[in-house]
Amino acid sequence: MSDGTRKPATIVADGREVRAEAGSSLLSALIREGIQVPALCHHEAVRPYGACRLCLVEVRQRGWKPGWSRLTTSCDFPVMDGLEISTATEKVLRHRRVVMELILARAPASPVIVRMAEGMGIDASTRFRRQEGEACMLCGLCARVCSEVVGAHAITFWGRGGGKDVGTPFPAESGTCIGCGACDAVCPTGAVGMRDEGGRRCFAKWRSEHALVVCRTCGRVVGTRKQIEWARERGRADDDVLATCPDCRRDRYAKVIAAEGHM
Amino acid sequence: MSGVIKVRAERCLACNRCRLACFVEHSLSKTLIGAIAEEPRPWAGVQVRRAGVLAVPTSCRQCEAAVCAAACPTGAMHRDAAGEPVVVEKRLCVGCAACVMVCPYGVPRMAAGMAHILKCDQCVERVRQGEEPACVAACPTGCLTFVPLEARCEGRDAPSGASSILSLMARIEDTRGGRCE
Numbered sequence: 007m008s009d010g011t012r013k014p015a016t017i018v019a020d021g022r023e024v025r026a027e028a029g030s031s032l033l034s035a036l037i038r039e040g041i042q043v044p045a046l047c048h049h050e051a052v053r054p055y056g057a058c059r060l061c062l063v064e065v066r067q068r069g070w071k072p073g074w075s076r077l078t079t080s081c082d083f084p085v086m087d088g089l090e091i092s093t094a095t096e097k098v099l100r101h102r103r104v105v106m107e108l109i110l111a112r113a114p115a116s117p118v119i120v121r122m123a124e125g126m127g128i129d130a131s132t133r134f135r136r137q138e139g140e141a142c143m144l145c146g147l148c149a150r151v152c153s154e155v156v157g158a159h160a161i162t163f164w165g166r167g168g169g170k171d172v173g174t175p176f177p178a179e180s181g182t183c184i185g186c187g188a189c190d191a192v193c194p195t196g197a198v199g200m201r202d203e204g205g206r207r208c209f210a211k212w213r214s215e216h217a218l219v220v221c222r223t224c225g226r227v228v229g230t231r232k233q234i235e236w237a238r239e240r241g242r243a244d245d246d247v248l249a250t251c252p253d254c255r256r257d258r259y260a261k262v263i264a265a266e267g268h269m
Numbered sequence: 270m271s272g273v274i275k276v277r278a279e280r281c282l283a284c285n286r287c288r289l290a291c292f293v294e295h296s297l298s299k300t301l302i303g304a305i306a307e308e309p310r311p312w313a314g315v316q317v318r319r320a321g322v323l324a325v326p327t328s329c330r331q332c333e334a335a336v337c338a339a340a341c342p343t344g345a346m347h348r349d350a351a352g353e354p355v356v357v358e359k360r361l362c363v364g365c366a367a368c369v370m371v372c373p374y375g376v377p378r379m380a381a382g383m384a385h386i387l388k389c390d391q392c393v394e395r396v397r398q399g400e401e402p403a404c405v406a407a408c409p410t411g412c413l414t415f416v417p418l419e420a421r422c423e424g425r426d427a428p429s430g431a432s433s434i435l436s437l438m439a440r441i442e443d444t445r446g447g448r449c450e
Contacts, residue, residue, distance in 0.1 A: 050360040051345070051362070051363050155343055155365065186365045187364065191363060191364025191365075191384045192364060233366070236367070237367045238370075241337070241370065242336065243373070248370060252372065255375030256318055256375035259374040260318035260319070261320040263327065266278075267278055268276060268277045269278075269330075
């Protein structure tokens with residue numbers, strides 16, 4: 007994010023003075039300072055997106071008339087010199103509660119969301135229509151990581167309005183998916199459902215499968231073929247390494263130390 | 270102070286105290302009972318492996334030209350300065366497992382129930398406070414020792430051609446009467 011031209015800025019968050027780079031994510035600055043702001047769709051490795059709306063804060067700027075404030079998501083709000091942030095005012099908590107109710111109605115099958123809602127005093131009897139059995143809250147973090155970090159561009163939003171969903175386009179099996187599982191690792195609600203079974207890596211949410219490469223020594227899983235090819239290009243690893251599982255590599259490493267006597 | 274963990278294979282009893290100490294050190298509670306009860310379960314970077322008749326504690330070598338860091342697409346796997354251990358910035362890790370694929374020593378792992386990669390950080394916080402890494406402090410036989418880089422380099426030329434800490438170490442004589450190269 008840093009382009010060398012960013013200046014340091016000082017903001018006041020819940021009465022505490024916080025220093026951060028001007029133009030960087032406000033939420034990141036708050037988290038770094040240990041200020042608790044709930045968020046589901048935020049990840050430092052990708053650009054902020056403001057999908058879950060839980061990181062709402064109240065913002066005042068130096069020079070504004072007394073009583074004027076703005077309610078905004080902090081993940082995609084830039085740090086500016088002289089900002090005054092309140093993360094838990096009555097107004098913030100009231101709006102955040104409604105947001106949480108909506109998320110719970112959208113994805114009631116996610117244990118993470120149910121637990122988070124319970125923590126905010128929201129029970130299952132929401133006034134909004136519940137989408138039973140749904141665990142995805144459509145934050146799109148999986149799609150952002152797939153495009154911005156992995157570079158596979160395998161998943162995206164598709165459909166409109168009530169029919170909007172996240173997944174492979176059309177929806178059909180993706181040719182560009184490498185099966186690395188980053189989507190599953192970053193998913194805040196556990197909706198992707200990746201499993202390795204019977205020599206296949208299955209993604210329940212994407213309805214796709216990948217053949218797994220197994221270790222030539224012990225038969226345990228190394229990864230999918232495309233994932234191994236991707237890692238080979240990135241890390242300049244040789245075939246010998248990529249054909250064995252991490253456990254066998256470690257055993258081989260131990261044997262080298264034993265043979266050498268020391269390391 | 271930065272340094273390297275030196276392993277003397279013939280001194281390992283496979284007592285796994287290094288593993289337990291690592292497990293406790295990387296827990297939230299920093300006590301064994303507390304660590305066992307924690308969810309998700311803490312994870313130990315050091316593992317004692319069987320190698321023929323010997324048992325050998327293995328952890329990260331902290332390669333100077335670290336392939337895991339080179340493969341990482343987000344810069345989560347990084348080292349703060351030369352000589353410092355390679356550590357994972359959890360906020361940046363997306364769990365793509367590129368480091369797991371390329372590490373020749375099987376060190377970085379994706380643990381169940383965690384959204385990021387775990388690996389030995391050579392107890393970077395303890396070392397900054399002047400202590401030894403937890404595994405070294407727990408080792409009862411002197412199999413594991415923590416050797417400051419400066420002490421290992423004394424009286425030697427700068428390791429200009431060294432591609433890793435291992436090759437650096439191989440060029441430096443063993444101060445405790447081990448093998449000399």
